[in-house]
Amino acid sequence: MAEAKKLNSDWDKTFPKSDKVNIQKVSFKNRYGIELVGDLYTPKNLASDKNPAIAISGPFGAVKEQSSGLYAQTLAERGFVTLAFDPSFTGESKGEPRHVASPDINTEDFSAAVDFLSNQKNVNPDKIGILGICGFGGFAINAAAIDTRIKATTAVTMYDMTRVNAKGYNDSMDEQTRYELKQQLNKQRTEDFKNIQQGGTYAKASGLPEKLTGEEPLFVKEYWEYYKKKRGFHVRSINSNGNWNMTSSLSLINMPILQYSDEIKSAVLVVHGEKAHSRYFGEDAFKKLKGDNKELLIVKDANHVDLYDNLEKIPFDKIVEFYNTNLR
Numbered sequence: 134m135a136e137a138k139k140l141n142s143d144w145d146k147t148f149p150k151s152d153k154v155n156i157q158k159v160s161f162k163n164r165y166g167i168e169l170v171g172d173l174y175t176p177k178n179l180a181s182d183k184n185p186a187i188a189i190s191g192p193f194g195a196v197k198e199q200s201s202g203l204y205a206q207t208l209a210e211r212g213f214v215t216l217a218f219d220p221s222f223t224g225e226s227k228g229e230p231r232h233v234a235s236p237d238i239n240t241e242d243f244s245a246a247v248d249f250l251s252n253q254k255n256v257n258p259d260k261i262g263i264l265g266i267c268g269f270g271g272f273a274i275n276a277a278a279i280d281t282r283i284k285a286t287t288a289v290t291m292y293d294m295t296r297v298n299a300k301g302y303n304d305s306m307d308e309q310t311r312y313e314l315k316q317q318l319n320k321q322r323t324e325d326f327k328n329i330q331q332g333g334t335y336a337k338a339s340g341l342p343e344k345l346t347g348e349e350p351l352f353v354k355e356y357w358e359y360y361k362k363k364r365g366f367h368v369r370s371i372n373s374n375g376n377w378n379m380t381s382s383l384s385l386i387n388m389p390i391l392q393y394s395d396e397i398k399s400a401v402l403v404v405h406g407e408k409a410h411s412r413y414f415g416e417d418a419f420k421k422l423k424g425d426n427k428e429l430l431i432v433k434d435a436n437h438v439d440l441y442d443n444l445e446k447i448p449f450d451k452i453v454e455f456y457n458t459n460l461r
Contacts, residue, residue, distance in 0.1 A: 145198055145367075146198045146199075146202050146203075147198060147199050147202075147203070147364070147365050147366070147367055147442070148202065148203045148206065148442065150206075151206050151209075151210055153176065153177055153209075153210045154174045154175060154176055154177060154206060154209040154210060155174070155175045155176075155177055156172055156173070156174055156175075156206075157172070157173045157175070158170065158171075158172060158173075159171050159172070159173045159216070159249070161245060161246075161248065161249040162245065163221065163238070163241050163242055163244070163245035163248075164241050164244070164245065165221075165238060165241065167221045167222075167226070167227055167228045167238070168226065168227040168228075169218050169219065169220070169221065169226045169227075169242060169245060169246070170197075170218065170219055170224065170225035170226045170227075171197060171216045171217055171218030171219065171246070171249075172197055172202060172205065172216070172217050172218075173214070173215075173216050173253075174205045174206050174208075174209035174214070174215045174216070174217070175209060175214055175255070176209050176210065176212055176213070176214070179212075179214075179255060180212060182254070182255060183255070183256065183257035183260075184212075184213065184214050184255055184256055184257060184260075185213055185214070185256075185257060185260040185261070185262070185456065185460035185461060186213060186214040186215065186216070186250040186253070186256040186257075186260070186261050186262070187205075187208055187213050187214075187215045187216070187261070187262045187263065187264055187456065187460075188215075188216045188218065188243060188246035188247060188249075188250060188261070188262075188263045188264070189201045189204050189205045189208075189215060189216065189217045189218070189263070189264045189265075189266075190217070190218055190219075190220055190242065190243065190246070190265060190266070190269045190272075190273075191265050191266030191267045191268060191269030191270060191272075191273075191289075192266045192267030192268060192269065192290075192372075192441060193234070193267050193268025193269060193292060193294060194223075194268075194370065194371040194372035194377065195266075195267070195360075195367075195370050195371075195372060196219050196223065196224035196225075196367055196369045196370045197217040197218055197219050197224060197225075198224075198367045198369070198370075199365055199367055199370060199441070199442075200266050200267075200365070200441040200442055201217040201218075201266060201269075202217045203441075203442055204217070204264060204266065204289075204447075205217035207449055208264075208449075208452070208453065208456070211449070211453045213456065213460075214250070214253065214255060214256050216246055216249065216250055218242070218246055219369075220234075220238075220239050220242045220269070221233075221235070221238050221239065221242055222234075222238075223369075223371060224369050224370075225369065230334075230335055230378060231378075232337075232371055232375060232376065232377050232378050232381070233377075233378050233381050234268075234294065234377065234381045234384075234385060235381075235384050236272070236275070236294070236295050236384060236385055236388045236389075236390050237384075237388065239269070239272045240272050240275045240276050240279070240390065241276075242272075243263050243265070243269075243272060243273055243276035243280070243283075244276055244279070244280045244282075246263070247261050247263070247280060247282050247283060251282065258282070259284070260284060260460040260461070261282060261283060261284060261460070262283065262284055262285035262286060262287070262456055262459065262460050263276060263277070263283055263285075263286050263287075264286070264287040264288075264289065264452075265286075265287070265288050265289070265291065266289045266290060266291075266440070266441065267289075267290055267291065267292050267411075267437075267441075268291075268292045268294040270288030270289055270290065270291025270292065270403075270415070271288065271291050271292055271293040271294055271295070271390055271391065271414070271418070272294075272390065273286050273287070273288050273291075274286060274288050274291070274390075274391060274394050274397070274401065274418060275390040275391055275394070277394075277397050277399060277401060278391070278392075278393040278394050278396060278397050279393070281398075281399075283399055284399050284400070284459055284460055285399060285400045285401075285402075285455065285456055285459035285460055286397075286399065286400070286401045286402070287401075287402045287403075287404065287452055287455065287456075288401070288402070288403050288404070288415065288418065289404045289405075289440050289447075290404065290405055290406060290409055290411060290415070290437050290438075290440040290441070291403065291405070291411070291414050291415045291418060292411055292414050293389075293390060293391060293414050293417075293418065294385050294390075295385045295386070295388060295389040295390050295391075296389065296414070297414075298382045298385035298386050299311060299385070299386045299387075299389065302410075303413065311386070314382075314386070315383070315386065318379065318380050318382055318383050319383070321336055321379055321380055322380055322383075324336065325380060335378040335379070335380065336378070336379045336380070337375075337376035337377070337378065337379060338376055338377045338378065338379040338381070338382070339376070340371070340372065340375065340376040340377070341353070341356055341357050341360055341361060341372060342357070343361075345357055350410075351410070352410040352411075352436075352437060355436055355437060355438040356372065356438060358438070359438045359441055359442070360372040360373045361373060364442070365441065365442060391418060391421065394418065394421050394422060395421050395422065395423050396423075397422060397423075397424075397427075398424065399426070399459070400426040400427070400455070400458070400459040401419075401422055401426070401427045401428070402427075402428050402430065402451075402452065402455045403415045403416075403418060403419045403422075403427075403428070403429045403430070404430045404432065404440065404448060404451075404452070405429075405430075405431055405432070405440075406431070406432050406434075406435030406436050406437055406439055406440055406446070407431050407432060407433050407434055407435055408434060408435060408436045409435065409436050409437035409439075409440075410436075410437055411437050412431070415429070416429065426459070428455070430448060430451060432446055432447075432448055434446075
């Protein structure tokens with residue numbers, strides 16, 4: 134739990150810097166020994182010596198300088214100690230090979246962030262929440278199912294990355310198609326091993342195109358407008374400037390998350406856009422939750438990407454109210 138070495142002292146976020154918070158680059162290790170790097174946002178006028186805190190990550194393939202940092206800074210302006218962190222194998226966080234996803238390790242990343250926050254002198258370890266965006270909304274709910282230290286969880290514009298990899302969008306992939314996909318990916322494992330032995334690298338999955346043809350689905354165009362343009366582009370972001378390893382999909386196919394989400398006793402807020410192509414992930418996740426401290430908020434006229442950075446659409450007042458109720 135040491136402060137990270139100086140990595141980048143310049144402001145390199147995709148959002149304007151606030152004069153209401155202090156920001157510190159930090160690092161900490163998860164249970165697998167992978168060093169994670171994050172930005173710790175602290176209100177300049179803390180209310181007390183022991184404050185509520187929120188760990189934030191996502192979207193899937195993004196970095197802390199993008200959407201998660203915006204959420205962290207905004208919530209810090211509202212009085213919370215917040216930590217926006219890069220998941221394992223991405224951004225400034227460590228882990229080899231690069232650009233690999235794991236339902237287990239990425240869930241663990243949230244718990245590691247809770248480890249870190251629990252040991253900060255200005256944080257109350259009994260008042261820690263998490264917030265996940267896009268694919269990390271699913272991982273956040275999964276973390277809340279295993280980590281009883283998490284007192285409040287928000288999943289914003291969430292994906293279940295294991296479901297979409299195993300079943301395709303809107304569960305359109307049947308068993309035979311999934312088997313053929315597994316054949317393809319396992320054949321690629323053999324090729325990757327040979328390539329690595331010869332000094333090469335892992336084959337990459339397809340990512341966002343450098344230019345749009347106009348034939349892409351609407352949600353791909355929405356992603357492109359965020360990740361590939363000045364609005365949200367960041368050099369370390371996989372979705373802006375790279376690709377996932379192709380074989381990352383294997384563990385996502387085989388290890389579904391949210392199996393025990395119906396056992397979550399702490400508070401959960403699911404936020405999704407009315408017009409988001411991914412809305413069914415959030416609604417289905419909410420249906421499985423139990424208890425009177427669970428809530429679903431559908432944001433009128435918002436698409437999936439609107440909830441990354443559109444301050445007119447992100448319901449920060451509601452999110453703050455949720456954390457004030459469950460962490461104060």
